[in-house]
Structure formats: C-alpha cells, structure tokens
Amino acid sequence: MGYVYLFVAIISEVIATNLLKATDGFSKLWSSVECLVAYLICFYSLSKAIKYMPLNVAYALWGAIGIILITIFSVVYWKEQINVPTVIGIGFIGIGFIVIGTVLVNVFGTGH
Numbered sequence: 001m002g003y004v005y006l007f008v009a010i011i012s013e014v015i016a017t018n019l020l021k022a023t024d025g026f027s028k029l030w031s032s033v034e035c036l037v038a039y040l041i042c043f044y045s046l047s048k049a050i051k052y053m054p055l056n057v058a059y060a061l062w063g064a065i066g067i068i069l070i071t072i073f074s075v076v077y078w079k080e081q082i083n084v085p086t087v088i089g090i091g092f093i094g095i096g097f098i099v100i101g102t103v104l105v106n107v108f109g110t111g112h
Contacts, residue, residue, distance in 0.1 A: 002052025009045035010062055012038050014069045021078060057105050064098040 016038030022031040049058045071090055074080040 002049045002058070005045045005049035005052070006058055006061060009042050009049055010065050010069070012042040012045060013062065013066050014073065016042055017066070017070050018073055018077065054105070054109060056109070057102060060098070060101060060105070064094065068094065 016035050019031055019035035019038055022028065023035050024031070026032045046058065046062060049062075068090055071082065071086070075082050
C-alpha cells in the first residue's frame with residue numbers, strides 16, 4: 001500500500017512542479033490554485049506512504065523519480081534545452097544509483 005501512496009505523491013509532485021512554472025511567479029490565479037492543490041495531494045500522499053515504508057526509501061524514490069520525470073517534462077512540454085552530460089547523468093548514472101541505493105537500503109537497512 002505504501003508504494004501506491006508513493007506513486008500518487010510522485011505523480012502529483014511532477015504535476016505541481018510543472019504547474020509551478022505555469023503560475024508565472026504565482027501571478028496566475030487558477031494555475032496557482034491548481035499548483036497548491038497538487039502539492040497538498042503530494043505531501044499528504046507522501047505522509048501516508050511513510051506509514052508503510054521507511055522514510056529514507058520513500059524520500060529517495062520520490063526525489064529521484066521526480067527529478068527524472070520533471071526533466072523529461074521540461075524538455076517535452078516546456079521545450080527547454082538539455083545537453084548530453086545531463087542525459088547521461090540523469091539516465092544511466094542517476095537511475096543506476098537509485099536502483100543500487102534502493103536495493104541496499106531495502107536489503108541491509110535497519111527496518112529489516
């Protein structure tokens with residue numbers, strides 16, 4: 001159940017961060033309201049996720065997957081530029097360290 005809450009937290013955080021750019025410095029009312037609601041859902045879901053899983057695992061996955069998804073959205077939706085070192089860092093190295101770190105924490109962490 002914790003991973004379901006974590007999935008909702010990640011998706012709502014990605015939505016909220018994209019809406020944050022759309023608020024234009026919180027000068028657009030409806031984008032600002034939608035952004036704040038999405039962040040509220042995000043943090044509520046994250047708080048529920050950590051009732052079922054270790055905080056360090058939840059936060060690591062939330063942050064890392066969020067960074068990857070937000071980078072993809074910034075390139076595809078907002079048409080922002082990205083360079084090869086960034087792709088390599090986020091793609092191969094980032095995902096590799098996320099997987100290795102998550103496995104290590106789950107296998108050897110104090111919660112087990």
